[in-house]
Each structure stands twice: as structure tokens, then as C-alpha cells.
Amino acid sequence: MKKDFPDSSSGTPVLCLEKLTIGYGDNVVLKDVDFCVNPGDIVTVLGGSGCGKSTLLKAMIGLLPPTKGRIFLRGEEISGNVSGRALAETRKRIGVLFQSAALIGSLTIAENVALPIIEFSKAPPKMVHDIVRLKLEMVKLGGFGDYFPSDLSGGMKKRAGLARAMALDPEILFCDEPSSGLDPVTSAEMDQLLLELNESLGITMVVITHDLPSIMTISDWSIMLDRSVRGIIAKGPPDELQKSPDPRVHAFFHRQPTPED
């Protein structure tokens, strides 16, 4: 049976964006963005360079307040006039894998992963070591805890960043271009890892990417943004989007130059 793209009426979505407008000053980057993410789904946000993917991510993780519209995490509004304390509490419920992995260079990999656990959880100190080992084993970095980020390859850094993003078992994981800068094999391994984590932990994911093989491999749903309309031009399962008659979507999925706006 064909599934409809989730919206705010479909059960209790983990994340819901309602008529979201985002920009910097007078410059509106995205307007009226609407979508929801159901528990356990992997949603990819696609689009060419400059279409607002990273801006959307910044809004979703609370780094950029939206100009208009609302963001809900499990039905609870996390945008608008939210106090600093409430925002800090929300941030403990989300995990973010940054494009550069953003590991702290002066800390070892294990210390990087332990940081949020020590600071923001009630886990007994004796167990922190085991939780860190578990997270590192999950991302296949067992035995690398004592290494520094500068000792690791790009792919390993991303996996370490993923372990840190998942340190507190977040309700939703945001990944910013997880396969950027990786070779095709490492990129495929990263996709496989995201799928495994999604399957074993049931973790909901929003992945910002423009890597076509990744999109086809990991997405339950995809949302395509476009600069010309400053918003969503298509949403649905990626294999359906691939057949879309819209010339902009077609151009993206078939690696063709964008038709003139």
C-alpha cells in the first residue's frame, strides 16, 4: 500500500515543521517549509548548493531562530520564545553529526564521546567508560578511544562524531552531509552504519545530503529544496522522486545541469 508522506495528523511525529520561514535579516532563505518525520524514519533533505539545506538544519537544531512558523519535537514547541533552559533541555534530546565531525582536537576520541554523558546525564561515573565503549563499538571504532582526532582519517572522524552525537541516545539524529569528503567505499560504509543504527536502535534521522547513492540507499522519505522557490519543491520516497516530471527534480536525480529558472 502506498504510504503518504507523514504530516502533523499522522500519529505523533518526532519532528514537525509548520510553515517555517527562515532567513538572515531581510534575506529570506526558506519560506513556508512544512514537513513531519515519523518515529524510526530516515528523511533526507536534498537540494543543490545554496538552496538552504544547512540553514534549515541550523533552524531545526536551534542555532538559528525561524522568522516565522513553528518547530515541534514530539508535539512540544521548541522554536519561538523558548527559554535558554528549555532550549538546553531540548538539545539533550537531539544529536547532531556535523559536516566536519567537529570533534574537539584537544580531547581523545573517548573523551569527546564521554563529554555529553558526563555533563548532561545522571549515569554513574563508573558506567561512563562502558557507555563510551558501547558507542565506539557501535560505530566500529572499538580500540580507538585513546586516539586524538588528528590521528584519524576523515571517515573515522565522522564515525567518532556519530558516536558523540548518539552519546545520550537522542530521540532524533541530524546528520549534515555525512558522506561529504569521503571516498565511495567509506561513504557506502557510512550509509550502512546509519542504516544499522536506525534498525537496531530505531533512531529517527534527518540527513542533509546531496549524495545520490546515499539518498537512494538510506532514505525512507526525501524532501527536495530549491533556491528558485525558496522552499520545498518535492517530497516522497526517493525512487518516486527519481521519476518526477518536475525538470528541477529530474535534473538533480539524473545529474544534469539545472534548467533555467
Place this chain on the structure above:
Amino acid sequence: MEGGLPFEVRRPSAGEYILVFNAPLSYDNAGAVWEGLNHFLREENPSSLVVDLSATPRIDSAGIALLRAIQRICERRRLELRFESIPPSALHFLTLIEKKEPPAPEKPPLTTARLITLLGFLVLHAWDEVVGFYRFCREFIVYSIRDLHHTRRFRWNEMLYYLQLTGANAMSIVFLLSFLLGLVMAFQAAVQLRQFGANIYVADLLSLAITRELAPVFTAIIVAGRSGSAFAAEIGTMKVNEELDALEVMGFNLAEFITMPKVIALMIAGPLLTMWANFSGIMGGIVVGIFTLDLTAYGFMAEIFSVLSMKDIITGLIKSEIFAMLVGLIGCFRGFETGTGADSVGRQTTSAVVSGIFAIIFADAIFTVIFHYLGW
């Protein structure tokens, strides 16, 4: 729940206990469960333990770590342990951390031979630094001489930008600190000299100390803190971002492109700031002279002009020129020495200030000896 424990305890036979966890094993209650479990083990003396997870709604990462901790405690006490109805995913994660940890690399013991080896490495490292700095300075001098013949190659705009940054923008802080320095020095001198009725000699002491020693050194230390560190941080960040590699690959010489405008700007700004510090330090002294020694501004200045010769001012300016060059070169050198990562930039910036100040004091000592033998 029994006796306030966060789990239910059943005792089907003597020595055998079943712990039933009805609440989630999560970050929120792992601590309480762990404390309860330790309390239970202190009070009871089980010979075997069954952990029943059939009614546990959720087990997260902290829950897995808790199960692993229970395993460890049972291994240590030689208790028989069985997990009942453990969810397959939890079992999978538990086996992941059950795997033996790779042994931590052993640290060799600190023997005399090892101490000598470490000392040797330190000496070699220091020698490498000296050789590296010598080569760096040599390259700077070679390109400076070359650009004297090809002035069009020199990046004038860049140099003017750094002149403003390191010179004009530092004027207020140099004025304030030198003024206060002159004020404090004159005040301390006045306390002593007043006892002998030698108030007027405060002007002599102050003007000589400021122009020959304090203004050049003090200004150079301010410049090391302001500009030397800024150069190191700027170049270090460029290195981390691979901008230096890009410039080198494009065919630019880094000494000419990066170092020269900065160091030449500092070599112009250094003496000018020192003159400015001479002026402001003496101003501080005059204020003390007028308000605490009953001297007039004219009398104070007349005494200064009678004792101060051009030689005193010039020796100070020569020092400041060399100090500025050292601070600039060390700042840039430290920037180029940056490794990878933000922490390396921080380390090199600190090092730029520390080595800069060390170089200033060391050079000042050498100048003192040289000027003494030259009779300046």
C-alpha cells in the same frame, strides 16, 4: 519494590535471588538502580542471581552499561548470573562491550637511561627550533634585501594595513601604560630622593630610565602580547585551513608574502611606539613632579633636557627596532610551526608571547653589555 529498592526481589530458594526490573533501565535511573543493587548485595548474600528483564519497558545505553556492571560485580564475587528475557538488541550491545578491551600501551619505566634519552630528545628539539628559526630569519633577510632592489614586489598595502593594526591601534594602550609607569616610577623615586632634598633629580632618573631602558622594553612587551600573538594566531589559522599550502602551490614565497609585510610594519611601528612611550612616561613623571614635589613643568623639562642626550634616545630606539623585529619574526615563526587543529593554534600563540618576551629580555641584556663597552 522491597525496602525502597528500585527493583523487585524474589527469593525462590535459599541463596537464589531473582531481581525483577519493572522500570526502564535508562540514563535517568541507572544511578539509582546501581546504588540499590550495591545496597542489596551488602545486605543479602546471594549465591546466584537472576536478572529478570521481561517487564522492563526500555533499556538504553546507560541500561546496557548497568547490565555490564552487574556482570562484573558477579564475576568479582563469583556469583552465578543469568539474564532472563533480555531483548535481542540489548544482548547484542552487551556482547559488544563484553569484548576484551585492547590492552593500554605500557609506559616504559623511568630509568636513568630513559631520563637521558628524554633529555637528549629535549636538546634535539631545542636545537631543531634554533636551526628552524635561523633558517626562517635568513629567508626573511634574503627576501628583504631582494625587495629593496625590486620595491614593486613588496606588498605595500598589506604593510600599511599591519602598520595601522600594530602601530596606530596600539597608541592608546601604550600611552596609558607608559603614563602609569612613569607616574609610579617618579613617585617611588620621589619618596627616596625627597629625604635628601634632591627632588629635582627625579627628572634625571626618570628620563634616563624611561628612554634608555623602560620604554623600549615595556613597549616591546606590549607589542609581543598584542601583535606577536595576533601574527601567530593568524598564520596558524591559515595553516590549519590549508591557505598556506595553497599560496605555496600557487608559487608564492611565504617569507615574502606573509612574513615581510608584518615584520616590516612592526619594525616601523616599534620605534614610533617607543617614542610615544618616552613622551607619555615623562608626562606621568611631570604630573608627580607638579603635584607631589612642588616642581614646575618648566623646571622638570629643563632638568630633563640638561641631562638627556641624543645618545640616550637613540640607544633606546635601536633596542626597540631589534625588539620589534624579534617579536615579529617569532610571532610569524610560531604561526608557521602550527600543526593541525585549533589547540595547536592556541599553543603556538602562547608560545609566541612567551618566546617573544624571553627574546626581548635576552636581547636587552646583550645590548646593555654592548653599550657599556661602547661607552654609550
